[in-house]
Amino acid sequence: MIGPLLPAARVRAGGEESEQRRPAGLDSRVAALCLAALLLIGALMGSLNLLVDGVLRDGAGRWAYASTMLLLFALSGHLACRGRVGQAHTFGLVLLGDVIYLVVVLCIQDPLRYATPLMLLFPALAGAWFLPLRPLCVHMVATTGICLAALWPSYDSAVGLVVQAGVSACTLNAAAMGVFVLRRRVQRLLVATETISHQDALTGLYNRRYLVEQAPRLWGQARRDGTQLSAMVLDLDHFKRLNDEFGHAVGDAVLRAVARSLSGAVRPADLLARTGGEELVVVGSVAVVAEGRRLAERLRLAVAGARSEDGHAVTASVGIAVARPVEGEDPVAALWRLIDRADAAMYVAKRSGRDRVALADRPRSRATHAEPATWQRGHPAGSVARPETSRAVGSADL
Template identity: 35%
Template sequence: MSGTILIVDGLATNRIVLKVKLSAAYFSVEQASTAADAVAAILRDKPQAVLMSGDLPDRDACELIRGIHALPGCDRLPVLVLSADRTPQVRIDLLRAGADDVMSKPCCDKTLLARLRSMARHAPVEADLDLTHDTAEALGFAEAQAGFAARGLIAALHSGAARDQALCRRLAQATSHRFETLRTGRTDLLTGLQVPPDVLLTFLPPGAGEPELVHLAELCSAPQTRQSRVLALIDPEDDALAAKVLDLGVHDIAAHDADPGEITLRLEKLLHAKQADDTQKARLRTGLHAAVTDPLTGLYNRRYALSQMARLIDSARSSGQTFAVMVADLDHFKAVNDTYGHAAGDQVLTRVAHALRDALRPGDSLSRIGGEEFLVLMPQSGIADARAMAKHLCQTVRDTAITLPGVQTPVTLTISIGAMVADPARQGATFEPEAMVAEADHALYAAKSGGRDMVTISHLSAA
């Protein structure tokens, strides 16, 4: 079930207590008593996060975490460990194995619930989009994540206390990433950084009150840092502050006196997650662009053109202005492929497409809707505008001489255009994108039949 928290603990009493607490906080809960049951439940229920004991009856906790992240689609499934062992090295081992956090038993209920809310709020991009496996593979989301992140930028914000400065020096030496130190309270805070930081490390003083929390909230929402991951160092005894900080949008917290190795590891994990999400967002943008773009010419494709026409129709109905739809088709293009080959034909088609695009007015659009067929949309245009532009496009194609490798004489072509002009104010007029393209295409057929290299306006166009 989507949104479920899976509790993994060998003791039934522990599972029952945790289920009561989480259910009261409106979490959906599933339970597993062994590592084997946990793996089966993850594959079956696809939980939002795993809350597991650091002491399991049938498997080492670190091994289970690595096993969970090795499952298909679970490489970034959040895992929160409740451990009775407070040894710094144990915490570091669990974090290095892939745990998102390690909380000591017994833990504060408010902090635990805030941590689970934080995990849900900061779900990885692909989990947040709820992509199917096939879609994820098509967009590149299913690719395995590799190691830790490439070199990034960590910015540490502190008040200048000697203890904080000493820790920053140790962290800067321990990480391979750029590490910048900034003083809080400066009016030009962060302006000296050329790029937004991947991770913000902020030091909250003991007894931090409203001013510090307001500043922290501003950092989590400011344009320069709202995409940054935030790690807050807080007083280890202040459970109320821990819950408040997590609910403000901070991604992770650690104690001021935590082992520097643990803090370094948390910074590395946050930076890796940030860069992984950035990569996924870039892949998504690339996939969305590919979905509406013709790969050969770089023009929009038919899918985009029809949706754009629907928006143009709605806009025209609101404004009452006419608009033009033109379908253009290259004349005798098959002869180019037959004579010079399909690779040369692709070059010719691309060159003509770019010439047509450059000849249009600002605000007009050009899409490739077939092999050598193009769709032109002209907002706020009447018959005279459409006719003038169509003739201009015909002349543009005639004047475009295309040089091909190994061919002595440049290739020239002509184009035929059919157009229709829609008037939303005309009584009884109904406009559908496909029907309008069909009407312009019918006019194109007339242009082809009339001798090619000419323009025909549909008789159904606005007067």
């Protein structure tokens, strides 16, 4: 299976945890508008009984019925204006729908003709689509009790009451459970589709599309925390030679082994993605440049220590660039500028002998691109080996 290579917490966030938080964000607004529409439709349809003679009981019954319809209109308007609803509120509205049906029954002269249990389809379907399983089961039990209470005055025989209430409750609950199962199926398909769209099929890592989608979040988080963002581009050394000599199946196995090793080496908050071929990108926040440099070295060692099942291994050339987010800039464009700088540094590492890390200079302007600095495996900590064409970079520039 490829999926387990994704960080477990992120997979859960797209699956089971999303069900526990539902409705939230956009889902919360959709739920609020749908519930508002159901309340409005119920109020409009129920209000028609006020215009028909002989349907409602005279006196207090008519006034109670009219007040109930006004309550539905008010709740509908409130939800539409508020634009959001929590899970507890949704559960309360569904139970309120059951109680309102019982009030309607008590206000109508002939419930079997003008207030059949079919009216409970409104809360039943709302609960099935918006509630988790446990609250839905509570609602289904409440539906059974409401059917018994609503049909009680209309039947002299206990057997007839139980049969009719049972048929009505079973029909409503079966419809609710069917919609609930369908909803869960749709949710699983959506989660699977989203995972596929964000996941590299070979390695199980995130892909280029997910990297782009996360740019605003990464930029915003770095600005809030007052940190810098680092981008590391890793390119596997002599990977084409490996494919040519041993075949693409071996190359794929090595890529998967590298992905597993890097997944264990990156920090939990870092974003690791495969952007194409044998090129990988890691984006994360750092307090100082030295922190990013240490992480890049750790990733280089993780690649060197990765082994496929057949024992094949590769090394990686790593380029790293660091930038501080600026207010008003486009996060996606800024991210790719940062990655381009890291990519240029990676090529310097290639030219300097491979299996090493190169650090990109911070550009003094968009028109100026300084040559990256590199340091090699085996140099003392803090020492930097620079090619002759590289320009010296002080820590103040970084």
